[in-house]
Amino acid sequence: MVANSTALIALVGLAIALVWAWAWFGIGASARRVSVRLELGGGNAAGEMGRVVWPLMPMLSVLWFLTADLMAREARGLDTLGSLGLVIGVLALMAAVAVQALYFGGLPEWAYPGWMARRYYAAHPGARERELGACAAI
Numbered sequence: 852m853v854a855n856s857t858a859l860i861a862l863v864g865l866a867i868a869l870v871w872a873w874a875w876f877g878i879g880a881s882a883r884r885v886s887v888r889l890e891l892g893g894g895n896a897a898g899e900m901g902r903v904v905w906p907l908m909p910m911l912s913v914l915w916f917l918t919a920d921l922m923a924r925e926a927r928g929l930d931t932l933g934s935l936g937l938v939i940g941v942l943a944l945m946a947a948v949a950v951q952a953l954y955f956g957g958l959p960e961w962a963y964p965g966w967m968a969r970r971y972y973a974a975h976p977g978a979r980e981r982e983l984g985a986c987a988a989i
Contacts, residue, residue, distance in 0.1 A: 856926075857919040864915025871908040877967035880982045886964035887983060903952045906962040910945045917941060 877883045889901055921934040952958050960966050972979040 854923075857923040860919035860922065861916055864912045864919070867908060867915065868912035871912065874964045875967065877965075877971060880978075883968035883971060884982055886968045890963060890965035902957065902963065903949050905964055906948055906952060906958055907945050910941055910948070914938065914941050914945075 873882050874886045874889065877886050889905070917934060917938045921931055921938055924931045924934055948958070972983075
């Protein structure tokens with residue numbers, strides 16, 4: 852029972868990591884369109900929240916794996932101090948990244964979706980109009 856529960860939690864963490872990596876790396880035209888549209892949301896409240904939430908997604912994925920490990924250790928009656936320390940460390944890192952993104956000038960360009968798409972479109976100018984259509988004026 853514990854193995855099934857931890858596998859499901861780890862699967863959620865894997866799904867988060869895969870979706871994040873798909874949009875971040877801009878693999879394929881659809882991923883580039885999605886990542887550019889995520890960046891075009893800047894200026895409004897949802898776009899600004901995306902500037903904070905997006906860089907936290909890989910850490911959230913890791914947090915799901917650590918939570919699965921913590922749950923499995925607790926269910927088996929093993930020592931949970933190390934796993935709990937890692938969970939607290941990742942949560943503290945997430946808080947630090949969020950504070951940096953909100954109050955101290957943001958994060959580097961590569962921390963956000965669309966950076967690989969911008970590089971791709973700079974190298975392939977014809978692909979910008981073909982893939983983005985009306986949003987090509989970014």
